Amino acid sequence: MLQQKRWRFAILAILPTLAIFAWVRMYPIVETLRLSLHEWNILSKNKPFIGLANFRELFHDQLFLNALTNTSIIAFGVVILTVPTAMVIAGLIHHRTHSRFSGFYETSVFIPHVVSLVPAAMAWKWIFDAKLGPLNALLEFFGIPAQAWLFDPVLSVICIIVLCSWQALGYAVLIYLVGFKNLPVSLFEAAKLDGASGVQRFWHVSVPMLKPITLYVSVVTLISGFNVYAQAFVLASDSQGAPGRQVRVLVLDMLENSFRNYRVGYAASEAVVLLSIVLVLTLIQFGLLREKGRK
């Protein structure tokens, strides 16, 4: 009787949230999966089922393959640049926890992570600007010819990686700081007694101990790298000024297929590819963590 009353309260209390959840999360996710198997031109009423035809077409679609390559390069580039840097910076900040500037370090490293994307990207647009930008001026100062950073297909990818890393770093440092704080102090003291230097302690004690954190940070950074959109939109306009066209990324390609070419089913199949990438990354993470737990 009492149990039943509590059950009734629990269901009534969670029902509104659950309803919203089903409506704005679960339904559209299922709908994405369903649409990816259909051909749906926004203008036509019927949506014939076409099986995997969308996916087969995707892998011959030069624009999509181009977007997939760019996005992967950006995502991995950001991880390679961010994760080691974050580990070292967090290690140093942790070492100087008692310094009176440690709050300043943490805050300024974290600020790029919280400022809105577009204004922050504007700052970098200026830095990379071919005519006005300080980067080219600096290069010329050292006798290196100026580059058209944002108009060259290779250089503009690098610019996006730099911008994304600048933003991702603060989050990674923060997570590492939590990790460093949770490391057992006794281990470091033992290493110190054995005569290990600071660098040795970092390399032989901290790095292996922080492996789960490294794994977590890498996967989170990779996943957000695969969802890159705003950065490419702002930085990489092509010569006609069409935003984001210079460096095609997955989300942009998806939105174009859906809202410019009116091929919603096809765009949904791209979304499914993106989802599969994210799922595989997450599964790898869980797998590696579990393996570690068993040892």
Place this chain on the structure above:
Amino acid sequence: MKTRGKLIDFAIDVFLFCFSILMILPLVFLVSNAFKTPQEMLAWPPRLIPSDPTLENFRSVLTDTPLPLWIFNSVAFSTLSMVAIVMTSAIAGYVLAKFPFRSLNIIFILILATAIVPFEVYMIPLYFQAQALGVLNSLWGLLLGYLVMSFGIFLVRQNVMHSIPDELLEAARIDGAGEFWIFWKIVLPLLRGALGALAVLAFFQAWTSFAWPMIVTTTRDSYTIEVGLALFQTGFTVDLGRLSAASAAVLVPSITLFVILRRNFVQGVASTGMKE
């Protein structure tokens, strides 16, 4: 040995100090550029403090764009999203933590499973739902994508499990308190810290959202600040002075807000990393 250690610490401090300055330098220059004349923008090396500060950039941005309206849209959208997320997460997180029924476990697994799916994956069907409701180009359309947050539910659930003992709730029940009264008068006050962190997180999440506002809003008056700025820049690719002015007008208040709420924010973000 001691002095050598001190020397190394000093070197680390110098390095970290320079690194921190480098991290915020792009933003500092952005604000400074906002006050520069076109001639001064070309100066090398770039000056931190403009020699001839002008408000011309701000004036022309304000006459050419509805910047205050965009800021209002962003603030309203972020605030509403924050309220919705805090409310739904608080009640759902509490129920999922303290009511051990099998049906609720299934619900929790469903919620966790959707947390893995990035927003970009399902935003196109969600767009058509917004269209069917007739809420495109409105605050409600924006809000539709940001009503709930899986992580928020998870955060509250963890907090309830760790900080609210079952005995406390049982004692209240024995005293004849109703379930709703318990939630309102006992649980919510105890969750103040966690909900504060979640509120800040939710606000900034909506404030910095880009892809969803980009597809939902197509009229100039309904843009959020992010979309407005991004589309404004395509029109004036070279006019970095005006772009900087518009960006600075947005950045300065949001950074100030962040520095004030830093503790809450860091707590919220740090707890995302500790779920493993």
